[in-house]
Amino acid sequence: MQDFGDIKGWCFDLHGVITDSWIYHAMAWQETAEILGVTWTDDIQEQLKGRDRMDSLEYILQVGGIQDQYTLSEKQAIAARKNKRYLKYLQKMNPSDVLPGINELLADLQADGYQMIIASASQNAPLEIEKLGLTKYFTKVVDVTQLAHNKPAPDVFLKAAEMLELDVSECVGIDDGLVGVQSINAANMVSIGVGDQQILHEADIVFPSTTDLTIANVRQAFK
Template sequence: MAKFDQYTGVLFDLHGVIADSSQYHLQAWHQLADELGITWTQSLAERVLGMSRQDSLTTILQAGHQLNRYTAAEQVKLGDRKNQMYLELISQMSPADVLPGIIDFLDELKAQHYGIVLASASVNAPLEIKKMQLTDYFPLIVDPATLTRNKPDPEIYVRAASLLNLSPTNCLGIEDSKTGLTAVNGAGALSVGVGATAEIATADVKFADTAELTLAGIQKQIEQQH
């Protein structure tokens, strides 16, 4: 049975949890789809959220029946092209992009000596953290290039916990997507979902938005369940 005081580490997804930079990702993928003559849809947008660059590209090319049109090397180039567009978009990022309540929550975690790790599938995560002036909170960031599998596989959260020398069972994992929550739950961490009800249905603890995130709020929900 989970007890609140067993948790000493907090593992953060980036997009949709700390910043709404997913809008920039979707904008860049949308631009690439337009260039390739592939119709961009809401359904496509929902599917690529939280996926790695390669998985997102595969999904978009499949949607446009173009997967066989490009060699592996050409697909890497397309991924790089999307990343260039994305970097141009996020070059404008600033502390104003941090979602409501997140700074207060990070301050609370630091004050209570919780371990904090960023577990994002994005290779640009360190740059985004820097642009938002959050580097002091995130000295520990999982490098997605060192992983063999992407979310929904739990590997990224297992790795994040190991950076704190903790078992995932002593960590909270904060996510806003089904894909991410599957990864947190698979790792054995306590999942904290933030966002739309349908998207976070599998979370152990649920909040409608980031402004509600507090240790007291998490503790209350854990204790209510037992």
């Protein structure tokens, strides 16, 4: 792992790192799964973290053993209906939904001259950043609709580094899901996981919560 002094860019996942809006996604996906006749479980919820909309739907269909019962257009329609459910929940989002410690971290990063970008699988990321009141920190958001592959492929984090005009060796990636950590690792960035150590065991550094995610703690972890 390179020296912390080489780091210039911070590439953030959104759900579970910046905000807890993942719960809104989970609620919308649970509704979708139940309509499809697939029993919702905690494992499904965990496995969907970091996946894009269509990949999430494919996973649910595979768990239910019904992936071959729908055409591509039907799957796209199901995913679109899920997004409508999510957007309905999203209307409640406001700056109070920013996770503990994140406002302080972003302010410190900006004060120290670091670059920041959102590298999320969510197509709604720009809207969420606006509703959270964080556009002053995140002027750049990766457009996942323009990528060939989403997480766990490295594309979103490679694109994030490119948009920051930095080498991947000058960036850290932060995610709360195993799929996201695998994406960061595939991009050859230093990976920081936020959450359960056992689930995120592939990350270079793991912090149990966002309150532990400080510049000082990351600097210490590099040592």
